[in-house]
Amino acid sequence: NAGVTQTPKFQVLKTGQSMTLQCAQDMNHEYMSWYRQDPGMGLRLIHYSVGAGITDQGEVPNGYNVSRSTTEDFPLRLLSAAPSQTSVYFCASSQSIGFRLYNEQFFGPGTRLTVL
Amino acid sequence: TQLLEQSPQFLSIQEGENLTVYCNSSSVFSSLQWYRQEPGEGPVLLVTVVTGGEVKKLKRLTFQFGDARKDSSLHITAAQTGDTGLYLCAGAVWETSGSRLTFGEGTQLTVNP
Numbered sequence: 001n002a003g004v005t006q007t008p009k010f011q012v013l014k015t016g017q018s019m020t021l022q023c024a025q026d027m028n029h030e031y032m033s034w035y036r037q038d039p040g041m042g043l044r045l046i047h048y049s050v051g052a053g054i055t056d057q058g059e060v061p062n063g064y065n066v067s068r069s070t071t072e073d074f075p076l077r078l079l080s081a082a083p084s085q086t087s088v089y090f091c092a093s094s095q096s097i098g099f100r101l102y103n104e105q106f107f108g109p110g111t112r113l114t115v116l
Numbered sequence: 117t118q119l120l121e122q123s124p125q126f127l128s129i130q131e132g133e134n135l136t137v138y139c140n141s142s143s144v145f146s147s148l149q150w151y152r153q154e155p156g157e158g159p160v161l162l163v164t165v166v167t168g169g170e171v172k173k174l175k176r177l178t179f180q181f182g183d184a185r186k187d188s189s190l191h192i193t194a195a196q197t198g199d200t201g202l203y204l205c206a207g208a209v210w211e212t213s214g215s216r217l218t219f220g221e222g223t224q225l226t227v228n229p
Binding site for chain 2: 004
């Protein structure tokens, strides 16, 4: 199993450009999510999905779109990149969301994005 | 939004020393997780605590969940250079749309030889 894979690993964009960060998992996990990590701010949830065809907003969704057409893939789209979106982006997946016991989230290696 | 505060934000110690990292909130969490992250990689789960007052041990690491399920601590005994990394706590809250994890800011631990 490859686990959670993310591409690209590094990306530089100019302000106003759009792009898609790819995320795939081969563990048949229902739950997938996108986080951004900034110094001193930990991981902040952008969007998440509890299954194919279902997505919802997290803490910082503005400027990002997601879709979940298959269980395996959960791409993150930046519509019009801004310097404030310079960050490290992590995709994560987990088997399901328990009521009290939160299952382990498996993280990808991250995409380091710079917006000039 | 539930806020999780970690302290200290940075910690630099010598090999063999003991240390404690704290994770505090005014919110009650269904469960709390601790992750460790190394440079250039994603976080990796260390432990999940569920019951108030619960203590879990992972070799030299001891995790405790507060009685009121609002706070947690990570204690490392006789730290080693391999313990160097970013330690993140994450609290789970049940919402109508499902559970959601809120992460703390992280504690960057450096263990010097």
